Amino acid sequence: MTFTANASRAILVLLHWIVYLHDTYLSVKWLVISWILGTAYSLNEDSELVRADASKLRKKPRHLSVILQYTNTSGVEALIEDTVNVVCWSIAAGLNRLTVYERTGILKEDCDLLQKILNNRLQSYMSAEFCTEVKLYVPHTGRSIGPESGFLVSLISEEDGKxxxxxxxxxxxxxxxxxxxxxxxxxxxxxxxxLQKLVVPEPDLLIVTGKDSYLYGYPPWQLRVCEIYFTNKSSPLDYVSFLKGCINYSGANITLGR
Amino acid sequence: MTFTANASRAILVLLHWIVYLHDTYLSVKWLVISWILGTAYSLNEDSELVRADASKLRKKPRHLSVILQYTNTSGVEALIEDTVNVVCWSIAAGLNRLTVYERTGILKEDCDLLQKILNNRLQSYMSAEFCTEVKLYVPHTGRSIGPESGFLVSLISEEDGKxxxxxxxxxxxxxxxxxxxxxxxxxxxxxxxxLQKLVVPEPDLLIVTGKDSYLYGYPPWQLRVCEIYFTNKSSPLDYVSFLKGCINYSGANITLGR
Known part of the structure; x- marks a missing residue:
């Protein structure tokens, strides 16, 4: 091997290491910042702040969908808490509708409880002038709870897909x-x-929680031109991830077929 | 509004700005590093380097799929160049098969030319002991070119989806x-x-080129537990993105249904 080849290989190895170290440094730094921001936001139960953030977006998703994760350890309570949070943020941000996907379908099992917790939380979270009720809808059974004029939250699972x-x-x-x-x-x-009638129309933005970047059996037909944002963090879905998803969408240049 | 509320709002605004500035700084830094690395790699037409990178991966995707973009400005030549590159890297990295998706289908129009360019390039790219031929396959027409034992490259487009x-x-x-x-x-x-017979089996990893994070009409059925990596850069697909996709897959913990 010539000297030039050796030198170029050495440069490449060096560049490799720079990138790897830089990546690690970024990950750690971003984790710390996310943690600080997450804590600050969770302490501040203020829908005005969400409204202010959303008003800065160049465009907002009308129809947001999220993939939430159910684990035995955190239980269905954690799942309900995640759902309640994302409903509050979506209403405060002025989105039109929300679709929550959870693979196993455990979230749809007690809709009355979910509806009760949601309306309670909304009353304390939203200022009186913006306060709204929620209409829960389960496409698979066709059941819906809540007033027709309420903010539409559809609950879907793997059975709504293939x-x-x-x-x-x-x-x-x-x-x-x-x-x-x-x-x-x-x-x-x-x-x-x-399929739009049987399940949901294609969302504008899909936020995927969970460490891995895949779609966990989400209804495949509904993902043609939908912007996808992977949080690459295990549940819960925090406000920073919600906001980052919306910011990504706001900057995305969707032209195909729309 | 109390002093505490004002103070907490001020802290949040400050944190916001830190995150935004930090994000911008990261983007610029990453662009510079990618550019240096991209240039270094493109200067070094050495399949040994790809093999060495791949050998460090904890696990490799057996079936890789990529979404490439066709634009009028860069033309079909750029698309062929992208395809040839990703075929070379995949063979050098020891993957089993490759599926190239291009929405309009223009890539499938002249398979004979593509096959010729591919085999020429492979001869100069791979060292003699690893040199292999390519079997091009177009599922929609059922046409295939090249030896049965060749590295299988399937060419698909939007018509193979819905x-x-x-x-x-x-x-x-x-x-x-x-x-x-x-x-x-x-x-x-x-x-x-x-659908596995009519189109392709589900890939293990899907690398999506293009600025936006969506699936450009990719066959939806084939994406249940496939790891997805968005380069968020317009074409061409560079080696750094290819490698980052593989690194992400190697770290992904796919357990669902497998």
Whole structure:
């Protein structure tokens, strides 16, 4: 090996190390800052602050969706707490609707309790003039609780994903066998419109909690041009991650098909 | 408003600014480092270096997929150059197969030319002992070029996504109408297995080029537990992004359903 090759390899190894050390330094620094900011925000239960942050965004997601994680150790209480927080922030930020995905479906099991906790928290969190109620909706069962005019929160789980697409396929087959449907009428737009009604329309922004960057079985059909933000932190979803997701969306240049 | 409230607000505003300035500083610093590293790597056309990097990974994706961007300004030549690069890196890193997604499908139009350029480049890039040929495969037409034993590169586009799911639904309906298929036999596993044959199996890692964090119409069914890495840079895909995607995957703790 020539001297030049050795020298260039040495430079590359050196650059490698600079990047690795720099990365570690960044991670630690960001963790400390997030922790300070997270603590400061959780101490300050003030919806005005969220409103002020949101007003600085160039554009806001109308329809936000979050993937929350259920673990045996933290239990369903932690999941409810996460949901209540993100509902409060979304209303304060002026978003139009929220869809909460939790893989196992445990969050949908006691909607009455969730609704009660939500409305209680909203009363103490929001100032009287902005206070609103929540309409909880579970697409899989079609059940909804709360006033029609309330802020719409849809609760979905893994069964709303591939299983729902397969169920739709089955009903198309049945209808086709009974001559109620012509095969040629089945199009991407038609499936789109059915799945929007059966589950939810495609969100504008999807915030994914959890250490890994994957979609945990989220309804796949609904993710064509949706901006995705991975927090890469295990639950709970903190306000800083919520805000960073919105800031990313606000800077994203979505042009495809919209 | 009390003094305490004012003070806490002032602290929050200060923290905000620290985070924003810090973020900007990081972005600039990372851009400079990426540029230096990118230049150094592109000067060094050495597959040994890629092999050495890959050998340090705790685990490697067997099946890598990348989303590449076609723009009128850079043209199809830039797209081919991107593809050739990522094929070389994947082979050198010892991955098993590669799936290249480009939304419009322009990459699949001249497979013979692509195959020729690929094999030429591989001969000069790889050392003789590791040199291999490439088998190009276009799932939508079923066409393949190159030896059966070659490194498998599948070329897909938006038509392999929702459209293929709808086509599959149509054929199920036809079969069901002719009593060749019982509706009850249609399951998630069955659709999974058909789509794996019609398009590609789910990749282990998906690297997405482009400034925005969304999926550009990528086949949605294939993304249940696939690790996703957004480069958040417009094309071309550089080696640093390829490596960072692999490092992220190597650290990801995929447990769900595997």
């Amino acid at each position: 299983e729902t697409i397969v169920d739709l396929t089955k009903s198309f087959c049945e209808m086709s066998a009974k001559d109620q449907l012509n095969d040629q009428d089945i199009t991407v737009e038609m499936v789109d419109s059915h | 459209e293929t799911i709808v086509d599959l639904t149509k054929s199920f309906c036809e079969m069901s109408a002719k009593d060749q298929l019982n509706d009850q036999d249609i399951t998630v596993e069955m659709v999974d297995s058909h």
